[in-house]
Amino acid sequence: MPNTAYIILIPLLPFIGFVILGLFGRKYIRSFAGAIATGLLLVSTALSLWVAYWYFFVGGMVNGAYRPVTALKLEWLSFSHDLSIDMSIILDPISVMMIVVVSLVSLMVHLFSLSYMKGEERFATYYAFLGLFTFSMLGLVVSGNIFEIYIFWELVGCSSYLLIGYYYDRPTAVAAAKKAFIVTRFADLGFLVGILILSFQAHTLDFNILISRLLSAVMNPSDAGLASFWGVSLISWGLILVFIGGAGKSALFPLHIWLPDAMEGPTPVSALIHAATMVVAGVYLVARLYLLYALIDPAVTQIILYAGAISALLAAIIACTQTDIKRVLAYSTMSQIGYMMFALGTYHPGEDPALGYTASLFHLFTHAFFKALLFLCAGVIIHNIHSNEMKDMGGLRKSLPLTHACFLIACLAIAGIPPFAGFFSKEEILLAAWNSNKLVYGIGLFTSGLTAFYMFRLYFSVFWHKPATGHRHRQPLVESLPLVILALGAVFAGFIPFSRFVTASGFPDKPSGIGTNAIAPVLIAAVGIGIAAWLYAKASDRPAKAAASLRGLYTFAYHKFYIDELYLFITKKIIFNCIGRPAAWIDRNIVDGFINGVAITTGRISTAIKGVQSGRVQDYAWFFFIGIAGLAVLFIYIVT
Amino acid sequence: MNLSILVIVPLLTVLALLFSRGQNAIRWLSFAGVTVQLVLSFVLLAVFWKERAAGNPVSMLFEYRHAWFSALNIDYHVGVDGISVAMILLTAVIMVGAVLVSWKIGPHSRVFFILLLLLSAGAYGFFISLDLFTLFFFLEISVIPKFLLIGIWGSGKKEYAALKLALMLMAGSALVFIGILGIYYNSYGPPSLYWPDIHPAVSVQRIFFPFLFVGFGIFTALFPFHTWVPDGHSSAPTAASMFLAGISMKLGGYGCLRVAIYMMPAAAAEYSPYIIGLATIAIVYGAFATMMQKDLKYINAYSSVSHCGFILLAIGMGTRTAIVGAVMQMISHGLMTALFFAAIGMIYDRTHTRLVEKLGGLLKIMPFTATIFVIAGLCSLGLPGLSGFVAEMTIFMGSWQRPETASRLATILACASIVITAVYILRATGQTIMGPIKDPQYNSLTDASWNEKLAGVLLIAGIVVIGVAPFWLNQLINK
Secondary structure (H helix, E strand, O other), X not given: OOOOHHHHHHHHHHHHHHHHHHHHOOOOOOOOHHHHHHHHHHHHHHHHHHHHHHHHHHHOEEOOEEOOEEEEEEEEEEOOOOOEEEEEEEEOHHHHHHHHHHHHHHXXXXXXXXXXXXXXXXXXXXXXXXXXXXXXHHHHHHOOEHHHHHHHHHHHHHHHHHHHOOOOOOHHHHHHHHXXXXXXXXXXXXXXXXXXXXXHHHOOOEHHHHHHHHHHHHHOOOOOXXXXXXXXXXXXXXXXXXXXXXXXXXXXXXXXXXXXXXXXXXXXXXXHHHHHOHHHHHHHHHHHOHHHHHHOOHHHHHHHHHHHHHHHHHHHHHHOOOOEHHHHHHHHHHHHHHHHHHHHOOOOOOOOOOHHHHHHHHHHHHHHHHHHHHHHHHHHHHHHHOOOEHHHOOOOOOOOHXXXXXXXXXXXXXXXXXXXXXXXHHHHHHHHHHHHOHHHHHHHHHHHHHHHXXXXXXXXXXXXXXXXXXXXXXXXXXXXXXHHHHHHHHHHHHHOOHHHOOOOOOOOOOOOOOOHHHHHHHHHHHHHHHHHHHHHOEOOOHHHHHHHHOHHHHHHHHOHHHHHHHHHHHHHHHHHHHHHHHHHHHHHHHHHHHHHHHHHHHHHHHHHHHHHOOOOHHHHHHHHHHHHHHHHHHHHHHHO | OOOOHHHHHHHHHHHHXXXXXXXXXXHHHXXXXXXXXXXXXXXXXXXXXXXXXXXXXXXXXXXXXXXXXXXXXXXXXEEEOHHHHHHHHHHHHHHHHHXXXXXXXXXXXXXXXXXXXXXXXXXXXXXXXXXXXXXXXXXXXXXXXXXXXXXXXXXXXXXXXXXXXXXXXXXXXXXXXXXXXXXXXXXXXXXXXXXXXXXXXXXXXXXHHHHHHHHHHHHOOOOOOOOHHHHHHHHOOHHHHHHXXXXXXXXXXXXXXXXXXXXXXXXXXXXXXXXHHHHXXXXXXXXXXXXXXOEHHHHHHHHHHHHHHHHHHHHHHOOHHHHHHHHHHHXXXXXXXXXXXXXXXXXXXXXXXXXXXXXXXXXXXXXXHHHHHHHHHHHHOOOOOOHHHHHHHHHHHXXXXXXXXXXXXXXXXXXXXXXHHHHHXXXXXXXXXXXXXXXHHHHHOOOOOHHHHHHHHHHHHHHXXXXXXXXXXXXXXXX
């Protein structure tokens, strides 16, 4: 591709949509706001697919390896001669893969919303915000500069805030939006300080130069005065802090508390932002800096490994007890992201050391399809039932046959049943874990059983459980088409030879063999499905009994391990009462009191001494006389 | 370009106002005056850019000098560099906004606009002065009218606030004046007041730096002399609040910058730990204090304390990047806070309350005003694409260049304050703009009128232009 500048259109078109709809959507072009946004995104998606084709099959490979291509680089803000934020677009296997995922899922959501959000008062605003989000997310994935990614990182956070708070007259939505923004902002503080540390050590903000300079600094410690803080080198601190930023965005335990609440947003938004794209930004960030995370400090690699594994397990346990369909899906997302994250922490010296990298991104890719599909199906279900609660559902297989089929496909995919997409990617992750750490492999295996259980608990509760009733519900084409396309992805995406395209080194790799190692996970998933069927396929008292027999754990998990309460205690009780309130009080009473005190004292002194200038000659004569007398005494005293 | 025209235009407008009759004539005349000024400042930007592009290396351009009181070497001496040009642009934009939101100002509108324009004349004069006495003279011009503006057109405890503000700013001016005298009588060679070329001996700097820095610092809410800010801002009428927070606090920041970087760099380096310390306290403590406020104007006033702390922090850090960041923060905070006060004023004019708990759901009733409020809020919490982000990030990058652990720690604390900023901004936004409508009477309220919309759009344009394309401002400051 001689001229790559047109690639800027991919993120820019949704942004143009945002500007047009934001300025004029309210009044002038309200009725066809959705069509404009979807049309622009269609062009964007087509361009993304074309770029992917070009990169993977025509121009991306140099000497047998995929190399990064800088399609655009504009200096945006220069801090000093070596540190500057450049607005750049780089194409490499993961960014190309991501623009395809983001634009495709976003297009599906745009289409779906045409009917789903019809009749909303702020229809144009909705599409404007979707455009802003898509722009920011596409900008995020093509960033070639660590500060540039931070900029888009904040922008996706803001668009997520605006979309969660879309139903702004509901106090719960406002609270959820605020919570999402503040929790991720808190994590982003880590990201920001991490950027400061790393960029200062490497004297650059450019990703590729940053990675190579830091690696060489660590390999030859003599070159750079590698400062350390509390016995940990500054570079490791920087990497940990950047990872905290990623953990916040990707809802890793214990920074996950915003994700379930974020389900207050419109359901298509949850599909796009809180399932397929934005929440995987943390995984993407770690993948972007993979060489640093894998090679610089084994301790940091271990942090990623365990953070991901714990998150995967805990979220799966909580998901088993939730009753709100969207919240189950949210915890499931969190659990799957945990998988992707720990896969990135499985680097180990030996054969195929970076298998986890390919596996993680493969799972990210397949997960986008089936999770977006699950959310869109949930949207259809919620519109039909007018409730999010599983207890209000049941027996929907007859009235929503297409949704039923799609939901089943997605459940099989996420549970890891061959030949659906999730099977291949999860298999690869487990293989990478097996090679690296047996404990984490065990956690992953157990979690995959839990995944199958809670997904089929959901499936049976929604579509079976009660006798099938009702007539067939007709779905408009714009709603069913996205479901079908995503379902095709959930079925076939696993057959893509992913390691042929995305590897840590850039060199195409042969697909990892799937053999006997696949038996255990599939069996465990089957057991999970079986238990779910036994408990939930028909209405019975079995679930209640099961919950009662595991009462302690059940209650604990049902209340999400009381993490929310803990945070609430820290923020409300400690930060507000012990810091905020005293600060405000001190300011009004002590600091200002002091200033006012100075003024009052000045006033009093002048009142006290103003009598001196009385204007009476006798008084002045007295002062004169006393003064002279005093001076005389002083003079005599000094002289003698 | 003759810079004096920047002072003359507001004064001519004042003169014309004296002879104009009728509410409409007064409004339109003031609007015309500030618009001409805005055009002039863009012309200044253009000719300045052209001159620099042509390779003029002189630090101060368009110098003009006229002996004023030659016995004491006092000259009327003006000139600009990139920083002054940026500040002049800021002043011009905010003044247009301030006049537009005062369209329906209560009684004595003539006097109101005259005072407002006098204030702006003082600010323009201040930013172009190269002679310390002229500088001081213009600084005073921009203090006294504030007393009247708050005392007459204010709300709440306005007499108390007006007096407090005037006294504290006067105290600041007095310190500045002592500092100027100290420099004047202790400079090398013949006594001089031409500040770009004053470099007192280090021993002299050590004594008089605190006077000048604290004196200017009071204007820009240096902790612990910031207490005039909440009372002053919250009692002032909207336009005066915009001027106070948008421009007046920047007079102090500009003064501190010139003193610390251009006149007394040696003393500034010595005192930098104290400056950094006080600035960090202002940033963090201001942010926490903001979190507990219930009145929208108090929220913005305390947040100004926190945001102006960034300016002082950057000046204390003193690296080149940090200084650029300080100027950017002055511009950004000026625009953002003026926008915020404009939005708060619009809300208050309609609902007659500024208490967060009484408002709610304004997005439904007055979408335009609410959108302005949200954009100002997003700028305040440092959203990329708006000016606040650019300024804060430049300051962080610049501050990090200081290798001492203490200043790194201060930088991290300053970074942490943006989380607290998010908390108080989103709390205020969530309760006033979003949520259910709390008072049914609000349903009948109208949205912003054309003049208010124009003011909002103008200020937002400024914020967005800097936020999306910061490179021009960066280059301007560096020139």
